[in-house]
Amino acid sequence: MAPQLDSYFKTVDDLSDAFIERLRKAVAIPSISAEDDRRPDVIRMGKFLASELTALGAEVELRELGKQPHKEHLDLPPVVVARYGNDSKKRTILVYGHYDVQPAGIEDGWATEPFTLTVDDKGRMYGRGSTDDKGPVLGWLNSIEAHKKAGIDYPVNLLMCFEGMEEYGSEGLDDFIKEEAKKYFKDADAVCISDNYWLGTEKPCLTYGLRGCNYYSIEISGPGQDLHSGVFGGTAQEPMTDLVNVMNTLVNKDGKIQIKGIDELVAPLTDDEKALYGDIAFTMDNLYESLGSTTGIYPDKERTLMGRWRYPSLSLHGIEGAYSAPGAKTVIPAKVIGKFSIRTVPDMEIDAVNELVYKHVKDAFAAIGSKNKLNVFCQHAGKWWVASPKHWNFTAAGKAVEHVWGVKPDLTREGGSIPVTLTFEQATGKNVLLLPMGSSTDAAHSINEKLDKKNYIEGIKLLGAYLHYVAEEPITS
Amino acid sequence: MAPQLDSYFKTVDDLSDAFIERLRKAVAIPSISAEDDRRPDVIRMGKFLASELTALGAEVELRELGKQPHKEHLDLPPVVVARYGNDSKKRTILVYGHYDVQPAGIEDGWATEPFTLTVDDKGRMYGRGSTDDKGPVLGWLNSIEAHKKAGIDYPVNLLMCFEGMEEYGSEGLDDFIKEEAKKYFKDADAVCISDNYWLGTEKPCLTYGLRGCNYYSIEISGPGQDLHSGVFGGTAQEPMTDLVNVMNTLVNKDGKIQIKGIDELVAPLTDDEKALYGDIAFTMDNLYESLGSTTGIYPDKERTLMGRWRYPSLSLHGIEGAYSAPGAKTVIPAKVIGKFSIRTVPDMEIDAVNELVYKHVKDAFAAIGSKNKLNVFCQHAGKWWVASPKHWNFTAAGKAVEHVWGVKPDLTREGGSIPVTLTFEQATGKNVLLLPMGSSTDAAHSINEKLDKKNYIEGIKLLGAYLHYVAEEPITS
Ligand SMILES: [Zn+2]
Ligand SMILES: [Zn+2]
Ligand SMILES: [Zn+2]
Ligand SMILES: [Zn+2]
Numbered sequence: 001m002a003p004q005l006d007s008y009f010k011t012v013d014d015l016s017d018a019f020i021e022r023l024r025k026a027v028a029i030p031s032i033s034a035e036d037d038r039r040p041d042v043i044r045m046g047k048f049l050a051s052e053l054t055a056l057g058a059e060v061e062l063r064e065l066g067k068q069p070h071k072e073h074l075d076l077p078p079v080v081v082a083r084y085g086n087d088s089k090k091r092t093i094l095v096y097g098h099y100d101v102q103p104a105g106i107e108d109g110w111a112t113e114p115f116t117l118t119v120d121d122k123g124r125m126y127g128r129g130s131t132d133d134k135g136p137v138l139g140w141l142n143s144i145e146a147h148k149k150a151g152i153d154y155p156v157n158l159l160m161c162f163e164g165m166e167e168y169g170s171e172g173l174d175d176f177i178k179e180e181a182k183k184y185f186k187d188a189d190a191v192c193i194s195d196n197y198w199l200g201t202e203k204p205c206l207t208y209g210l211r212g213c214n215y216y217s218i219e220i221s222g223p224g225q226d227l228h229s230g231v232f233g234g235t236a237q238e239p240m241t242d243l244v245n246v247m248n249t250l251v252n253k254d255g256k257i258q259i260k261g262i263d264e265l266v267a268p269l270t271d272d273e274k275a276l277y278g279d280i281a282f283t284m285d286n287l288y289e290s291l292g293s294t295t296g297i298y299p300d301k302e303r304t305l306m307g308r309w310r311y312p313s314l315s316l317h318g319i320e321g322a323y324s325a326p327g328a329k330t331v332i333p334a335k336v337i338g339k340f341s342i343r344t345v346p347d348m349e350i351d352a353v354n355e356l357v358y359k360h361v362k363d364a365f366a367a368i369g370s371k372n373k374l375n376v377f378c379q380h381a382g383k384w385w386v387a388s389p390k391h392w393n394f395t396a397a398g399k400a401v402e403h404v405w406g407v408k409p410d411l412t413r414e415g416g417s418i419p420v421t422l423t424f425e426q427a428t429g430k431n432v433l434l435l436p437m438g439s440s441t442d443a444a445h446s447i448n449e450k451l452d453k454k455n456y457i458e459g460i461k462l463l464g465a466y467l468h469y470v471a472e473e474p475i476t477s
Numbered sequence: 478m479a480p481q482l483d484s485y486f487k488t489v490d491d492l493s494d495a496f497i498e499r500l501r502k503a504v505a506i507p508s509i510s511a512e513d514d515r516r517p518d519v520i521r522m523g524k525f526l527a528s529e530l531t532a533l534g535a536e537v538e539l540r541e542l543g544k545q546p547h548k549e550h551l552d553l554p555p556v557v558v559a560r561y562g563n564d565s566k567k568r569t570i571l572v573y574g575h576y577d578v579q580p581a582g583i584e585d586g587w588a589t590e591p592f593t594l595t596v597d598d599k600g601r602m603y604g605r606g607s608t609d610d611k612g613p614v615l616g617w618l619n620s621i622e623a624h625k626k627a628g629i630d631y632p633v634n635l636l637m638c639f640e641g642m643e644e645y646g647s648e649g650l651d652d653f654i655k656e657e658a659k660k661y662f663k664d665a666d667a668v669c670i671s672d673n674y675w676l677g678t679e680k681p682c683l684t685y686g687l688r689g690c691n692y693y694s695i696e697i698s699g700p701g702q703d704l705h706s707g708v709f710g711g712t713a714q715e716p717m718t719d720l721v722n723v724m725n726t727l728v729n730k731d732g733k734i735q736i737k738g739i740d741e742l743v744a745p746l747t748d749d750e751k752a753l754y755g756d757i758a759f760t761m762d763n764l765y766e767s768l769g770s771t772t773g774i775y776p777d778k779e780r781t782l783m784g785r786w787r788y789p790s791l792s793l794h795g796i797e798g799a800y801s802a803p804g805a806k807t808v809i810p811a812k813v814i815g816k817f818s819i820r821t822v823p824d825m826e827i828d829a830v831n832e833l834v835y836k837h838v839k840d841a842f843a844a845i846g847s848k849n850k851l852n853v854f855c856q857h858a859g860k861w862w863v864a865s866p867k868h869w870n871f872t873a874a875g876k877a878v879e880h881v882w883g884v885k886p887d888l889t890r891e892g893g894s895i896p897v898t899l900t901f902e903q904a905t906g907k908n909v910l911l912l913p914m915g916s917s918t919d920a921a922h923s924i925n926e927k928l929d930k931k932n933y934i935e936g937i938k939l940l941g942a943y944l945h946y947v948a949e950e951p952i953t954s
Contacts, residue, residue, distance in 0.1 A: 211707060213706075213707065213807065215805045215807070222768075222770050222772035223768045223769050223770050223772060224768065224769015224770055225769055227768070228893060229690075229790070229792040229794070229818060229820065229893075230688060230690065230820060230891070230892045230893020230894060231767075231785065231891070231892050231893055232767075232768065232785070232892070233732070233785075233790030233791070233792045233818075233820050233892060234732050234774070234784035234785055234788055234789070234790030234820065234892065235732075235764060235773055235774055235775070235781050235784045235785050235790075235892075236732075236768055236770075236772055236773055236774060237730055237731065237732070237772045237773070237774055238732070238792060238793065240792070240793040240794070240795070241728055241729070241730055241732075241793055242730060244721055244724045244725045244793055245725050245730070247721045247725075248721045248722050248724075248725040251718055252718070253714055253718055253719060253722070253845050253846065253847045254714065255710070255711050255712075255713075255714070255715070255718075287712060290708075290709075291699075291700045291701065291704070291709065291713055292700050292701015292702055292811075293699050293700050293701055293713075294848065295699035295700060295713055295714045295847075295848040295849055296712055296713055296714070296848075297711070297712055297713060297714055298712070304712050307711035307712045308708065308709070308710075308711055308712050311711055312711070313706070313710030313711030313712075314710070315706040315710045315715060315717070315807070315809050316715065316717040316718055316721055316799075317706070317717070317799065317800040317805075317806060317807065317808055317809075317810075318717070318796065318799030318800030318801050318806075318808075318810065319795065319796055319799060319801060320800075320801055320802065320803060321801075322793075322794065322795030322796060322801070323794040323795030323797075323816060324795050324796060324797055324798075324799070324801035325797065326797060327856075328692045328794075328816065328818075328856045328857060329794060329795075329816075330690065330692070330792070330794065330818055330893075331794055331795075332792050332794075333794075333795065334769075339800055339805065339806075341706060341710075341805075341807055343706065343707060343710050343711065368730050369730065370730045370772075371770075371771065371772040371773075372772055379804075379805045380805060414707070414708075415707045415708050415709070415710060415711065415712075416705060416706075416707020416708055417707060
């Protein structure tokens with residue numbers, strides 16, 4: 001039976017101005033983790049969260065992570081961990097979010113001051129961090145406040161983990177999560193992360209899969225230093241010529257990976273999985289709009305979504321060491337480093353992919369017969385993640401979406417990676433749900449980032465409703 | 478009959494300390510044309526030359542070239558034009574040099590202060606501009622002074638043209654030369670430029686050819702903005718994939734240009750020309766030393782020199798718009814611009830080469846069948862230059878080399894371009910000779926630029942001797 005949520009929802013509506021005010025305060029703190037000078041602001045933001053949580057009655061700790069690697073003069077911002085409720089008869093849900101933001105300056109082309117939350121007449125709330133990820137993080141706090149004000153018992157024990165370095169590689173977080181999995185987080189029955197986006201603007205979704213990413217460098221070197229093409233052109237074998245040759249063997253114009261053996265690693269498409277794609281709210285026009293062009297590979301929605309979610313892709317990112325500025329320079333670069341990455345999917349294991357890539361690149365270079373030297377290596381690799389969308393964690397979230405938004409959510413995957421997802425799954429052994437609050441037009445990481453007022457307020461209802469449904473779901477796994 | 482030069486040579490030797498002092502003063506003026514802040518120093522250097530020339534009895538003018546294009550707040554440095562002697566019974570030689578220098582800072586790795594001429598125990602005079610091109614420019618002034626002090630009549634009328642923007646594209650100079658060809662430079666019987674280098678360190682050379690350079694951009698664009706490879710990898714046709722494909726069709730590992738029709742434009746090698754290569758003082762070890770590796774294309778000297786001088790070459794310089802920094806970034810660039818250039822030789826006309834390149838690139842792109850857009854264009858082009866080494870201008874210089882250095886000079890070409898050479902030839906219609914003073918190890922444009930004291934002092938003798946032989950050569954063309 002559906003939980004009674006009307007009074008919670010009404011209280012959220014009544015408090016909506018206060019919740020927007022809370023977001024305004026958070027956006028006003030320029031907690032940019034990538035900029036050394038802003039580190040005090042990042043720490044200030046962590047303390048702001050801690051004090052808000054304390055005021056709401058949560059037990060809060062600021063956990064220090066030590067100095068920043070390679071920048072030993074900088075303290076990493078603390079992880080804010082908190083617990084609200086400690087009732088062993090309730091389920092315990094662990095939620096994650098981040099309180100740091102991407103860099104932003106009005107000079108980048110923002111229409112409004114990036115650290116001043118500015119609401120327009122369509123209810124779009126502009127500001128850096130509004131949707132990524134301060135809105136969702138405050139969503140959890142607001143859900144606590146609305147329960148208190150409405151006099152409704154909070155349906156679960158809530159464990160919170162809010163970090164301040166997500167936009168700069170989550171320095172130190174992996175070890176922290178592994179360390180605390182059997183300590184601070186030991187009661188967690190499931191995990192919920194609200195740090196991604198709807199596929200479009202109208203229909204909510206639950207996300208159950210992410211691609212992984214293996215990032216490669218191909219170094220080719222020859223001469224002792226950069227050469228002048230007037231003096232040496234036509235007398236020396238040029239590393240750029242070799243590199244372009246090797247890079248050209250990796251992928252074709254339609255994104256088909258040319259590395260032998262990769263296809264065989266990919267889990268076959270089942271009829272069950274295939275059936276999921278038809279219903280998803282997505283059109284080719286959605287793709288063209290986000291691309292800003294009609295240069296898509298596939299003409300149909302299903303194959304396009306599969307290309308993004310469940311098949312690997314290979315992108316050539318660029319070349320380090322070659323001439324890259326505007327204008328003209330007649331240099332023969334002595335050493336060039338080609339960069340490419342492969343987005344990985346089940347069942348591509350990191351090491352198996354590396355082995356195939358190394359062999360392919362070495363063979364391609366050997367086929368040239370050049371006197372230059374080759375070095376190929378994986379810069380970093382993160383594994384794909386796929387959760388079971390039939391777990392009670394997802395069932396509860398699906399019911400909450402239907403209750404709040406009146407539609408069944410799309411079950412989506414994402415083409416990119418959110419590495420912390422896999423870390424939580426592996427460290428806790430629990431099901432992880434990605435439950436987005438914002439929509440596809442929110443422009444996280446771009447200028448004019450925004451969160452729609454409707455997504456924020458209904459999102460607060462959704463987070464609360466999700467916890468009520470969690471409390472009612474039978475334990476099946 | 479050989480001119481009597483002993484007393485001139487002795488005077489040069491006697492004055493050598495004063496000549497080095499003059500070079501020290503010139504090097505002390507950091508006349509870096511590429512740096513806005515140094516513009517007053519460039520102008521100061523022009524005035525220094527003018528005052529030295531005036532003191533020697535030359536008629537001097539500072540010719541203004543107006544504002545610097547695209548930097549209208551900056552005055553271009555003046556062209557210093559001067560005349561020494563106005564005797565209609567003498568020949569008139571027009572000499573060119575430049576008084577600006579490349580940027581330099583001790584922090585770049587110089588072993589000594591770049592703007593303090595520092596002479597070591599092997600007579601190597603280190604300093605920015607020592608060899609490029611202040612030493613050679615002062616060589617002409619010193620030759621005047623030594624004639625005056627020795628009481629010897631200067632053998633020719635000397636017209637001088639010294640510019641201050643050579644290292645920054647000789648802004649404004651072409652128009653100036655064309656304008657003055659029939660005015661200030663109208664008496665010139667031949668042109669001599671001392672702004673290049675010996676092929677090695679032991680044997681002087683006269684240079685009679687330069688390759689041209691056509692510089693191309695291949696722009697490929699698709700999406701409206703840069704994309705994230707997680708979100709769009711596998712759904713969009715990527716401009717980088719197409720560009721790497723097209724760039725890979727241009728040249729092979731051995732520098733062989735793959736563009737149809739280019740070979741047919743190249744003047745065939747004659748037996749006469751082929752015979753020139755055997756004697757030239759150059760070894761494969763010279764190549765390997767300057768390359769800093771043994772990654773040469775050809776195993777033999779002759780084919781290597783031909784590859785540098787008389788055959789075209791194609792170098793891939795880099796890609797604008799792609800990721801080029803160290804580290805990893807998972808971007809799909811929306812628009813990438815591949816840069817490459819072709820060094821051209823007789824009889825490759827600029828327009829004919831352009832046509833072949835455009836057709837090749839368009840065909841290669843069409844063969845991909847991509848939805849992205851292509852644009853290919855020539856950024857700039859400069860023609861090759863070949864003079865007749867049998868002209869009296871060269872004969873005179875050859876005899877002077879034998880007189881001063883005791884060896885017949887190598888007749889060389891260069892792989893790079895010195896655009897002003899062709900401008901002088903075309904504007905004046907006269908033979909142009911490149912008569913280098915410095916050697917291959919002088920490191921012009923690098924850290925620790927130097928000019929050997931021997932090359933400077935014997936070079937001053939050479940410039941004077943050349944003018945004496947010029948005065949005696951029968952007019953044959
Ligand atoms: Zn985020
Ligand atoms: Zn983010
Ligand atoms: Zn020069
Ligand atoms: Zn130079």
